Amino acid sequence: xxxxxxxxxxxxxxxxxxxxxxxxxxxxxxxxxxxxxxxxxxxxxxxxxxxxxxxxxxxxxxxxxxxxxxxxxxxxxxxxxxxxxxxxxxxxxxxxxxxxxxxxxxxxxxxxxxxxxxxxxxxxxxxxxxxxxxxxxxxxxxxxxxxxxxxxxxxxxxxxxxxxxxxxxxxxxxxxxxxxxxxxxxxxxxxxxxxxxxxxxxxxxxxxxxxxxxxxxxxxxxxxxxxxxxxxxxxxxxxxxxxxxxxxxxxxxxxxxxxxxxxxxxxxxxxxxxxxxxxxxxxxxxxxxxxxxxxxxxxxxxxxxxxxxxxxxxxxxxxxxxxxxxxxxxxxxxxxxxxxxxxxxxxxxxxxxxxxxxxxxxxxxxxxxxxxxxxxxxxxxxxxxxxxxxxxxxxxxxxxxxxxxxxxxxxxxxxxxxxxxxxxxxxxxxxxxxxxxxxxxxxxxxxxxxxxxxxxxxxxxxxxxxxxxxxxxxxxxxxxxxxxxxxxxxxxxxxxxxxxxxxxxxxxxxxxxxxxxxxxxxxxxxxxxxxxxxxxxxxxxxxxxxxxxxxxxxx
Ligand SMILES: O=P(O)(O)OC[C@H]1O[C@](O)(CO)[C@@H](O)[C@@H]1O
Numbered sequence: 001x002x003x004x005x006x007x008x009x010x011x012x013x014x015x016x017x018x019x020x021x022x023x024x025x026x027x028x029x030x031x032x033x034x035x036x037x038x039x040x041x042x043x044x045x046x047x048x049x050x051x052x053x054x055x056x057x058x059x060x061x062x063x064x065x066x067x068x069x070x071x072x073x074x075x076x077x078x079x080x081x082x083x084x085x086x087x088x089x090x091x092x093x094x095x096x097x098x099x100x101x102x103x104x105x106x107x108x109x110x111x112x113x114x115x116x117x118x119x120x121x122x123x124x125x126x127x128x129x130x131x132x133x134x135x136x137x138x139x140x141x142x143x144x145x146x147x148x149x150x151x152x153x154x155x156x157x158x159x160x161x162x163x164x165x166x167x168x169x170x171x172x173x174x175x176x177x178x179x180x181x182x183x184x185x186x187x188x189x190x191x192x193x194x195x196x197x198x199x200x201x202x203x204x205x206x207x208x209x210x211x212x213x214x215x216x217x218x219x220x221x222x223x224x225x226x227x228x229x230x231x232x233x234x235x236x237x238x239x240x241x242x243x244x245x246x247x248x249x250x251x252x253x254x255x256x257x258x259x260x261x262x263x264x265x266x267x268x269x270x271x272x273x274x275x276x277x278x279x280x281x282x283x284x285x286x287x288x289x290x291x292x293x294x295x296x297x298x299x300x301x302x303x304x305x306x307x308x309x310x311x312x313x314x315x316x317x318x319x320x321x322x323x324x325x326x327x328x329x330x331x332x333x334x335x336x337x338x339x340x341x342x343x344x345x346x347x348x349x350x351x352x353x354x355x356x357x358x359x360x361x362x363x364x365x366x367x368x369x370x371x372x373x374x375x376x377x378x379x380x381x382x383x384x385x386x387x388x389x390x391x392x393x394x395x396x397x398x399x400x401x402x403x404x405x406x407x408x409x410x411x412x413x414x415x416x417x418x419x420x421x422x423x424x425x426x427x428x429x430x431x432x433x434x435x436x437x438x439x440x441x442x443x444x445x446x447x448x449x450x451x452x453x454x455x456x457x458x459x460x461x462x463x464x465x466x467x468x469x470x471x472x473x474x475x476x477x478x479x480x481x482x483x484x485x486x487x488x489x490x491x492x493x494x495x496x497x498x499x500x501x502x503x504x505x506x507x508x509x510x511x512x513x514x515x516x517x518x519x520x521x522x523x524x525x526x527x528x529x530x531x532x533x534x535x536x537x538x539x540x541x542x543x544x545x546x547x548x549x550x551x552x553x554x555x
Contacts, residue, residue, distance in 0.1 A: 017074065017502075018329055018373045024070055025330035028062045033435045033469050036064065051316045052302025052487040055476045058316075060435045061323055061403075062331070062471055071322040072312040075502050080318065083501040084307065090119060094508035095366055099269040101508050103493065104304040106270070106277040107486075110297035122267055126279050129264050130293075133244060134285040137180070137206065142262075144204055145234060145241045152200045154183045155283040156226060157210030158218045160272025161246070162186040163354050164489075165210070165283040167347045168276060168296060171485050172288040174344075175413060180206075182287040185226075188218040193225045202233035208283050209245045212272055214252035217517070223256065246279045271508050273354050276489065292482040299486025307494050317491050320473065321498025327403050327471070328499075329373050337395065338381035341408040341427035344480055345488075348407065349381035352492055359496055359507035366506040375503050381405075385426045395434060396466055404472040406431050407488070409480045428474070437468015 037043050037059075047059035047068075063071075075081075087093055090100040108115065109123050136142035140149045155165050162184055169182040183196050207226045211219040223243075230239040244262040245253035248270070253263045264279040276284075277297060285293040303317065312318050327333040336356075338349040360376025381387065384406070395402055408427045412420040440461040447457035475491070477484035500507035523542075526532045527549050535543050 020070075020074070021326065021330035024067060025062075025326070028064075028067055029331075031062075031064075033060060033062060033471065034437075040064070049314065049316050051306055051491060052299060053477055053484040054487050054491065056316050056320070056491075057474045057476075058319060058323065060431055060472050060474075062326075063323070067326075068313060068319065068322075071326060072318070075312055075318060075322055075498065078502040078504070080312065080498060080501050084497070087497070088308070093366075093506070094269070094271070095506055096509045096511070099271075099508070101269070101271070101274070103270075103274050103277055104301075104308075107297045107300040107304055107490070110294045111301045119267075126264065126266060130279050130282055130285055131290050133262065133264060133282065134290050137286055143241070144206075145230075145236055145239050146203050148204045150180060150206045151204040152181045152183060152206070153283055153286050154185055154196055154200065154205060154207045154226065155210055156185045156207055156219055156222045157246075157280075158186040158216060159354060159358075160275050161210040161212060161216075161219070161280055163273070163347070163351045164276025165281060167351045167489075168281070168284045168292075168482070168485060169287050170347050171344045171480060172284075172292055172482060175288075175481070177288040177292050178286070180287045182283055185222045186218065188221055190225075193222050193229075197226070197229050202230055205230075205242065206286070207243050208286070209243060209253065209256070209258065210247075210280055210282070211245075212248045212266065212270075212275065212280075214245070214247045214249040214256065217521070220256070227257070244282065246282050273358055274493065274508075288482070295482035296486035296489075299483035299488075300490035301486075302483075303487050303490035303494060317494030318498045320491070321495040322502070323403070323471075323473075324377075324495065325499045325502055328375070328377055331401070333377065333401060333403060334374075335378035335380060335400070335402050337387075337391075337402050337404040338379060339384050339387055339404055339406050339427075339430075340381070341384035341406060341423055342480055343383055344413075345407060345485075346383040348488075349379065351489075353379045355492060356496055358510045358513070360500055360503075360505065361512060362503075362505040362507075365504040367504075371503065371505070373503065375505055376499075384408075384430070385423065388426065388430065392430065395470065401470050404431070404434065404470070406472055406474045407476075408474070409477045409484070411479050413479065431472040431474055433466065433468075434470040434472055435468055437466035437470075438464070440465035 031039070040046070044057065044059045046065070047061070047063065048055065048057040083093070087101055088104055090102045090105070092098055093101045102119065105119060106123060109120070109127055137150055143149055155162065166184045183200060185192050185196055207223065209219060209223045227239060227243070230242055231237060240257060240259050243258045244264065245256070245258040246264045246266060247253045248266050248268045250263045250265045254260055264282055266275065266279040270278045277300060281293050281296070284296070307315060307317055324336065338352055340346060340348050356376055356379045362375050363371060365371055395404060406427050408424055410424070443464045444457045444461035447460060448454055452460070475488065477488070496507055523546070526534055526546055530550055535546060538546070
């Protein structure tokens, strides 16, 4: 092994994150990614590992042993291990809302580890209710208003009350796990509800109104629309047999008209984007079965165990979190692509968009003091190979380097000939190409060898040249199932916590979405009331938009 690879730069000894990372990155940038592999024959095994049902390869990153040591030292100096301990102990890490964030305790419920703490008893009671509600639907004890067994479930919720169950139900679809068909209504756009209601049978459709606050405009409107549709379709006033609710405000759900025995209460401390592990997984349990939901938690629990027991240097979620920080703060990278080469993980990028961008889109530290470094970047992506025929051009030759996560399962639930093999060949081929690139000189030589004129070859080679040197992580699982999905979600959650805690931000609140909600409430009145004179208080652009809307109503 070359000494240049193993020589660890002096350990970080100050807490100025930006400056220390920059000097480390300057040095790291001198070694191209592909030459790191020739310098270090054991690189793939050194920078990869098993994480429960997942295998994570992070060898194609601008790192060596010294850099990992330094990044982990930085995490240590910033108290990451203590923060994780505090999280597990139920400390109120969500300081602006005075709430804990003990998500591992939800996953522990699915393990053999017994606990009698009051919090764990509340959790056990929540899951017992979930199990009963699910069993009553499955065994036909709870039927529709006309006495029929339910066939369809519409989850009405938005944000964290939608993305999680939607992702899990889609991931497990077509695995023969349940008989109830899931549907998801989130957006307030009336087309969403209209189109769902056009496909489901009124007599046998159950609506799960999922809202932590039970005050979210979109969810309340969609739930009201569902009720009015049921009443009209069934010719009944009381359609309450068709409604369940998941909420931290059971009294508000009752006031809405959901019967008390059909309300699944969820503790207040569970935040929306982390709530798939809680009662907010009810639609998963209904449509894929309680065993699948349990397996999801078990997968997450395997990651909890790894994070708790592994030292930082071999703690995979911590390393990935520190790599996010490494690229954001030291390399100035502003976005991260999530590329599932597994059709049934196609919703993962939008799930992670909320998880990361609602959590780490912050500009002040947890104590309210200003940050002097960048925090969360943009998360985006789509399923492979669709992206290859679209934005991968930018990934390969664009002016910005964007770290990519490739996620794939090693076997398919729906094999056809060699198609799944081709999918993986594309997946592995993309990360290799991003890293390796191709020089203009090599391309020029090939073109000339194939008979092209030297001048034309030199010019075309400039367009065809691939810079390479672009980092990526590859996450593999044997087959997509509830357990591997649970591990995958927990991996990303811890990765987010690792970077957030080192930045010193609170990843559990989301104050930035509140003002927009208030303003749209005010505009709701302004749009609908031509006599509302508050237009004069608005800027000319917004006034113009409101006026156009009002004019369109009179056409
Ligand atoms: O479950 P609720 O209270 O309806 O909230 C839905 C979503 O709205 C948000 O509060 C932000 O708009 C999310 O964090 C949350 O997941």
